[in-house]
Amino acid sequence: MKDLTQGSIARHIVTMAVPIAVGMIFQTLYYMIDLYFVGELGDVPLAGVSAAGNATFLVLALTQVLGVGTVAMISQAVGRKDRDEANVVFNQSLTLAAVSGLAVLVLGYLTTTPYMRSVAADAATVEAGRTYLFWFMPGLALQFALVAMGSALRGTGLVQPTLVVQLLTIVLNAILAPILIAGWGTHRPMGVAGAGLASTLSLVVAVIALWAYFRRLERYVGVSAPLLRPRLPIWRQLLAIGLPSGGEFALIFVYSAIVYWTLREFGSAAQAGYGAGSRLIQGLILPAMAVSFAAGPIAGQNFGAKLADRVRSTFSISAAIISALMVLLTLFVGWRAEALIGSFAKNADSIAVGAQFLRFACWNFVAQGLIFTCSSIFQGLGNTTPSLLSSGARLVTFAVPAIWLSTLPGFRIELVWYLSIASTTLQAIASVLLLRAEFKQRFVPGFVASGAGLGANS
Known part of the structure; x- marks a missing residue:
């Protein structure tokens, strides 16, 4: 366990964010490897796997429910120095x-x-996506166990064990992907089915490895058979905190599904370009997401310890770091859009759509960074409903106009990207305003406990 209620907040953020970012980057390589070999199969398999990959957002939404609730409750228990409660929550x-x-x-x-x-867009794309998900579904189910264990460690301030397991998983997937997808060495290529199977096998190994760590090395929280028996009041608390965040991720799924729907008339090449561009963005923004992931448990431990100034400082410092990263990323993506998308999409039409999407989407990066930061602080405070409200506002301001515009004669893809920029900016403004209101409501006079740590706000 690492005490995040003492010392420099900036140092805590960097110390936690660096291994989280490394792990997330390698986790993205996990998908990029599949995307590369599937892209070699053609536009239809790429479009199918990309559309199927969007369905994984829905599963991520469900794992987010579990992960956010676990991080919030364990980090606050650690802040209160209540190890027994942390163990109950973990089990x-x-x-x-x-x-x-x-x-x-x-x-x-x-x-x-x-x-x-x-x-x-067509029957062949349906079959490609269906086949991929058939083989990847067991791996998606295992994500819940992986998230539960990783979130418990993050709540106690530890991220290195999860990083080691992620690196092991990536290496295994990098070995399996060409063997199963392209048939390297076996001369029996499985195509998109091999992509799903490679991911599932890698996740099986990851769950076993992290479980072994808890059984043999972890000391602060651990597996206990009596504590594993269902306790519905604890479940209700976990779900009350996590469900709004899960709803937030579910709205991302709906948002992406609407984009795919509006692109149907442009064919599988357009869907493949957007899908590849979306996956690239997911990978490129990982350093900023890592900072926000670090901010959550830091805010949670300090909130549990009743150190309001340190909670506020966690937001301001993490927001500044994330904004700086996003500005650099915006410049890079705008400069190298074609080269980035050309690494995965092979068809000229797919590259054109993907590059156009990246050039528009990069203008969302700073706003997305603020959204990530606010969402993580809300998680640390144990109230994630405001994040869901701001995401809902974004969906409404995007979905209704996008669906309407797609029915008009002369509809152009870039209109969807303009709407995305406007709706994301509005969401960022709403998130910041809601967080300010939350601080005013939570941090009333007398909230801050007297004691150590108040002077180490930087």
């Missing part, structure tokens, strides 16, 4: 992860085909 998180993973596995297989039919 209940594991039980809820098992139940959730089983439910996703069953429902996923039942809904994969209808989902692909609703977003794909």
